[in-house]
Amino acid sequence: MERTDGTRPAFDVEAAVQERYGRAALASEGDLCCPTSFDPRYLAAIPPEVLERDYGCGDPTGDLREADTVLDLGSGSGKACFIACQKVGPRGRVIGIDLNDEMLALARRAQGEVTRRLGYDNVEFRKGRIQDLSLDLDALDEQLRERPVRGEGDFRRLETEIEELRRTRPLVADESVDVVLSNCVLNLVAPDEKRRLFSEIHRVLRRGGRAVISDIVSDEEVPESLRADPGLWSGCISGAMREDRFLDAFAEAGLYGVRILSRSEKPWRVVDGIEFRSVVVAACKGKEGPCLDGKHAVIYRGPFRRVEDDDGHVLERGARVAVCEKTFRIFSREPYVEHVELVGPYEPVPADRMPPFPCSKGMLRRDPRETKGAGYLVTTEPAGRACALDGNGNGTCCGGSKP
Numbered sequence: 167m168e169r170t171d172g173t174r175p176a177f178d179v180e181a182a183v184q185e186r187y188g189r190a191a192l193a194s195e196g197d198l199c200c201p202t203s204f205d206p207r208y209l210a211a212i213p214p215e216v217l218e219r220d221y222g223c224g225d226p227t228g229d230l231r232e233a234d235t236v237l238d239l240g241s242g243s244g245k246a247c248f249i250a251c252q253k254v255g256p257r258g259r260v261i262g263i264d265l266n267d268e269m270l271a272l273a274r275r276a277q278g279e280v281t282r283r284l285g286y287d288n289v290e291f292r293k294g295r296i297q298d299l300s301l302d303l304d305a306l307d308e309q310l311r312e313r314p315v316r317g318e319g320d321f322r323r324l325e326t327e328i329e330e331l332r333r334t335r336p337l338v339a340d341e342s343v344d345v346v347l348s349n350c351v352l353n354l355v356a357p358d359e360k361r362r363l364f365s366e367i368h369r370v371l372r373r374g375g376r377a378v379i380s381d382i383v384s385d386e387e388v389p390e391s392l393r394a395d396p397g398l399w400s401g402c403i404s405g406a407m408r409e410d411r412f413l414d415a416f417a418e419a420g421l422y423g424v425r426i427l428s429r430s431e432k433p434w435r436v437v438d439g440i441e442f443r444s445v446v447v448a449a450c451k452g453k454e455g456p457c458l459d460g461k462h463a464v465i466y467r468g469p470f471r472r473v474e475d476d477d478g479h480v481l482e483r484g485a486r487v488a489v490c491e492k493t494f495r496i497f498s499r500e501p502y503v504e505h506v507e508l509v510g511p512y513e514p515v516p517a518d519r520m521p522p523f524p525c526s527k528g529m530l531r532r533d534p535r536e537t538k539g540a541g542y543l544v545t546t547e548p549a550g551r552a553c554a555l556d557g558n559g560n561g562t563c564c565g566g567s568k569p
Contacts, residue, residue, distance in 0.1 A: 211284055221350065222350045224428065228378075230256065232259040236261070237343065237370060240351025241263060247261075267407060305358035313389075343375060345378065346371060346377040353382050376562065381447075383409035383445070392438070392440075413426070413447060421450070422451075464508060465506060486531060511537050
């Protein structure tokens, strides 16, 4: 039913998507994907029917590491999972989540052949909605077969059992995966459920984990006239988020370091003058926790005069900016570390002696004496000549050269 705020079309989005992808699991449908190249080394172990019925708009598997636990949202025929399982190796683990029974059957059939070719099995496929990663729909289906709902009393009992399933046997547990992947699936979720979808990504990621999402975005807001078309919904058009809002959704869910890894120059499709194109976006989890002052600072290298992160930390080019101990650790890793110089205290401050740090106050300069300590009165002496020259006239201590 259509909502008064226009966030959900009059038809059932989920039913429209399931019907089309059910057909696409049985026979290849070229209109559902953007041309994407993959490393052929990882395709050799994957059965042809999986490759032929894979639908996506990019490759989010590039940043996987050995022994990672990977979650693929909307795993479809299983192609991304089978690529990922080779990259993480036998010590890693890959979980594919999909709602479509035909797609799940295809992926599960192929799993045995992939296992035979690789010599190990580290993939499993589970049934669920990607915006609700706590409810295991295979377990729910089993309960419904054993105890069908025949009346109001059974329905109340089912509601209780569903909550018990979520609590004791979640589809994906809190903070249990290193990487969340998705390839052209987030746009298939109804607009009023997208906030919950990004929240679920944050919930299941471990601290220090990352999300790498390939999806279709639009350069303008998608109007209601397009949102009312079932074919455009299942074709990855109607549910596309405006590209700036797509990135904002990661930050609003509590992720940090949000960045575009790739963005197609040419649009995949243009509908009524609105351009739809593929992007691959990455973000990290790990900024939770208190802000404490360990006398750390960072110096932004440039090239911009001033930048601001998602938490309101303002960095000016060349300025020694005070940051909390947690932010310093975040800036010590990708994607920040290549842009800043890290200035730690000469004498580390014990964690139990760190006072609260006012991260919400924008840019705070750090006096060098705070880092070095008020009693730092060191004077260094030259070891020899101030700048000896070698046989070519180049300075041997300061890198200079004879004019």
